[in-house]
Amino acid sequence: DGGITQSPKYLFRKEGQNVTLSCEQNLNHDAMYWYRQDPGQGLRLIYYSQIVNDFQKGDIAEGYSVSREKKESFPLTVTSAQKNPTAFYLCASSIWRTDNYGYTFGSGTRLTVV
Amino acid sequence: LAKTTQPISMDSYEGQEVNITCSHNNIATNDYITWYQQFPSQGPRFIIQGYKTKVTNEVASLFIPADRKSSTLSLPRVSLSDTAVYYCLVGDPALSNTGKLIFGQGTTLQVKP
Numbered sequence: 705d706g707g708i709t710q711s712p713k714y715l716f717r718k719e720g721q722n723v724t725l726s727c728e729q730n731l732n733h734d735a736m737y738w739y740r741q742d743p744g745q746g747l748r749l750i751y752y753s754q755i756v757n758d759f760q761k762g763d764i765a766e767g768y769s770v771s772r773e774k775k776e777s778f779p780l781t782v783t784s785a786q787k788n789p790t791a792f793y794l795c796a797s798s799i800w801r802t803d804n805y806g807y808t809f810g811s812g813t814r815l816t817v818v
Numbered sequence: 819l820a821k822t823t824q825p826i827s828m829d830s831y832e833g834q835e836v837n838i839t840c841s842h843n844n845i846a847t848n849d850y851i852t853w854y855q856q857f858p859s860q861g862p863r864f865i866i867q868g869y870k871t872k873v874t875n876e877v878a879s880l881f882i883p884a885d886r887k888s889s890t891l892s893l894p895r896v897s898l899s900d901t902a903v904y905y906c907l908v909g910d911p912a913l914s915n916t917g918k919l920i921f922g923q924g925t926t927l928q929v930k931p
Contacts, residue, residue: 811861
């Protein structure tokens with residue numbers, strides 16, 4: 705079955721470290737997204753990519769970086785510049801359609817700073 | 819972008835029908851209305867989408883009045899497993915890959931035994 709795989713499910717980061725969250729999809733979707741979710745809050749967009757080798761900042765891109773070298777992969781790096789990285793991170797993908805948003809989400813990565 | 823307003827939380831009991839209403843006064847002609855469901859520590863998943871009148875699938879029904887300024891998600895005979903956060907999204911599907919869709923706080927539905 706097609707879907708989105710995020711890994712790891714849980715991640716612990718020490719102060720000052722960079723960490724990379726993996727997101728892979730086999731849905732042949734063009735667009736991919738990273739969201740951050742804090743307890744009791746909605747989803748906030750970090751970065752999105754419409755095509756390979758191109759990506760745009762979302763609402764809260766500071767302290768994060770991404771790459772899109774392959775259609776299937778959209779890794780997110782949480783840098784030491786992100787002062788409050790503890791959160792639930794969700795990756796999603798979508799395909800352009802006129803009648804359906806077509807968003808599919810991964811199962812998330814919970815990042816904790818220790 | 820059409821802003822949406824929905825209740826922060828709702829309580830229900832097993833076996834009851836639950837209706838969650840979403841207001842979207844500034845909905846545009848090309849906008850569709852979509853509902854997602856999110857369980858704790860999981861990603862949201864698609865429930866239902868509609869443009870006007872009524873849409874029904876195996877999970878829920880979506881009622882959209884003629885003016886389309888609001889919509890109601892109806893969950894028949896809820897069970898404990900329906901406890902989740904429900905998000906109402908309004909937007910043009912043709913713009914979905916531009917990051918323009920906004921997931922607000924959603925409605926937290928608590929189903930009690």
